Amino acid sequence: MTRVELVALGASWGGLQAIETVLGALPSTFPATVVIAQHRPSAGQDGMLEHLLDTHCALAVTEAEDKQELRPGCVVVAPADYHLLVDAGRAALSVDEPLHYSRPSIDVLFGSAAAAYGDRAAGVVLTGANADGAHGLAQIAARGGHAIVQDPDCAERSEMPAAALWSTPEAQVLALEQIGPALVELAGTPEDARR
Amino acid sequence: MAVRVNDDVQEARERLEIELLLEGIQRAYGYDFRGYALASLRRRLWHRVHGEGLETISGLQERILHDPSCMDRLLRDLSINVTGMFRDPNFHRALRETVFPVLRTHPFIRVWNAGCSTGEEIYSLAIALHEEGLLDRARIYATDIDEAALQRARSGAFSMEHMQRYTENYLRAGGRDEFSRYYSADGDVARFDPALAEGTVFAQHNLVTDGSFNEFQLIVCRNVLIYFGRELQEAVLELFGASLTRFGILALGRKESIRQSRHAGAYEPLVESEKIFRRRS
Numbered sequence A: 001m002t003r004v005e006l007v008a009l010g011a012s013w014g015g016l017q018a019i020e021t022v023l024g025a026l027p028s029t030f031p032a033t034v035v036i037a038q039h040r041p042s043a044g045q046d047g048m049l050e051h052l053l054d055t056h057c058a059l060a061v062t063e064a065e066d067k068q069e070l071r072p073g074c075v076v077v078a079p080a081d082y083h084l085l086v087d088a089g090r091a092a093l094s095v096d097e098p099l100h101y102s103r104p105s106i107d108v109l110f111g112s113a114a115a116a117y118g119d120r121a122a123g124v125v126l127t128g129a130n131a132d133g134a135h136g137l138a139q140i141a142a143r144g145g146h147a148i149v150q151d152p153d154c155a156e157r158s159e160m161p162a163a164a165l166w167s168t169p170e171a172q173v174l175a176l177e178q179i180g181p182a183l184v185e186l187a188g189t190p191e192d193a194r195r
Numbered sequence B: 001m002a003v004r005v006n007d008d009v010q011e012a013r014e015r016l017e018i019e020l021l022l023e024g025i026q027r028a029y030g031y032d033f034r035g036y037a038l039a040s041l042r043r044r045l046w047h048r049v050h051g052e053g054l055e056t057i058s059g060l061q062e063r064i065l066h067d068p069s070c071m072d073r074l075l076r077d078l079s080i081n082v083t084g085m086f087r088d089p090n091f092h093r094a095l096r097e098t099v100f101p102v103l104r105t106h107p108f109i110r111v112w113n114a115g116c117s118t119g120e121e122i123y124s125l126a127i128a129l130h131e132e133g134l135l136d137r138a139r140i141y142a143t144d145i146d147e148a149a150l151q152r153a154r155s156g157a158f159s160m161e162h163m164q165r166y167t168e169n170y171l172r173a174g175g176r177d178e179f180s181r182y183y184s185a186d187g188d189v190a191r192f193d194p195a196l197a198e199g200t201v202f203a204q205h206n207l208v209t210d211g212s213f214n215e216f217q218l219i220v221c222r223n224v225l226i227y228f229g230r231e232l233q234e235a236v237l238e239l240f241g242a243s244l245t246r247f248g249i250l251a252l253g254r255k256e257s258i259r260q261s262r263h264a265g266a267y268e269p270l271v272e273s274e275k276i277f278r279r280r281s
């Protein structure tokens, strides 16, 4: 099976804690890039980045800058009021209209991941109270990528994972604590990454 | 033997289709999107493909080459005019506190607002310059590729529904007056004081194909470069370098940077967190 090089996380209501749990399970040697679209207020004063930096995440967490390189083991967060997209090893930002009232939008990020990474992408839909990410996750799956959905029964808000499962029934359903370890497996070892 | 398309080929093929389409558009209509950032462009193209009831980007190419009205619709999809007044208040505060004191040392101030869209940014600059006593000796050159957006910029009329947010932004950006003093409410439109735009020159200018047309103490170009690929970004930064006076100031969007550019060495950060740079010579 192809090794996953890009992990795209999408979260909304209750997402910060969920993201923290997932990132907390990734070792410092994690060989894939993690990109994150978390719904946040447009002014960006939600302290999201500070919060994630404070958590015991072994990886370097930064807010995306346009065209920055996406290196293995980096965690890149969509800035408030921007869409984050990926393209051949680089981040790309846009201020296109919000999609379903959201900028950043999970669908936009996932759609770009599907197009640029194909079966080397994994998409993960976490807790949330809307349907963002459902369309994008289906795109990732259609391109041969890996689809993971947080178990709606255990999510703080079940709407978003449920919508993702509806659009991508073949997605793997995991409890929050199992997602990090599953990603570690999908991304393989640093040695695999060098090959 | 059955011919099967594997996944990598799928990606490569889509890229090929996009390249062919952009080449076709350039040759048939003269619009050059070839150096634009692929990820956003792809999203917009697919939006149009679906909007036309088509299946593929090649299908869109066929229609565009045979039907100019389809090209019009695509152009509308590709122009992203999203903007606002005092967007990123911290940036506008930094302009006031750090950039204007530098401008003050010049007897005459030329500002280039490149990619000004529908004009909210121009009026934000003009209001701040006015409050700092600099507007009388300033000339703002406001340019955009999009003539329809410029038309709206010239009118100085913005939707009333945003005024509350703009007022908050204005105050957070260090505004010193009553924001409502600058416009009069006309139904659901806020008409800004024409005196603010008296020293503004509006002109269509394409950053990709048009050259330098003056020298400026300050260039403000925010959230335009994000739509360009890296090579095109380099070319535009080259253009800006050629359009700045000695020690001129370049202000970019909150998440844009010259750090990875080969022009990085020509600038030093003036307000690093707000992406405001100053030419070293």
Ligand SMILES: C[S@@+](CC[C@H](N)C(=O)[O-])C[C@H]1O[C@@H](n2cnc3c(N)ncnc32)[C@H](O)[C@@H]1O
Residues within 6 Å of the ligand: A095, B079, B080, B081, B082, B083, B084, B087, B114, B115, B116, B117, B118, B121, B143, B144, B145, B146, B149, B205, B206, B207, B208, B221, B222, B223, B224, B227, B253
């Ligand atoms: C997202 S808006 C940014 C508006 C404003 N500067 C801001 O930050 O709020 C991007 C603008 O760039 C303009 N633009 C795109 N390509 C351009 C080009 N090649 N030359 C000049 N302007 C261009 C678009 O027409 C649009 O008005």
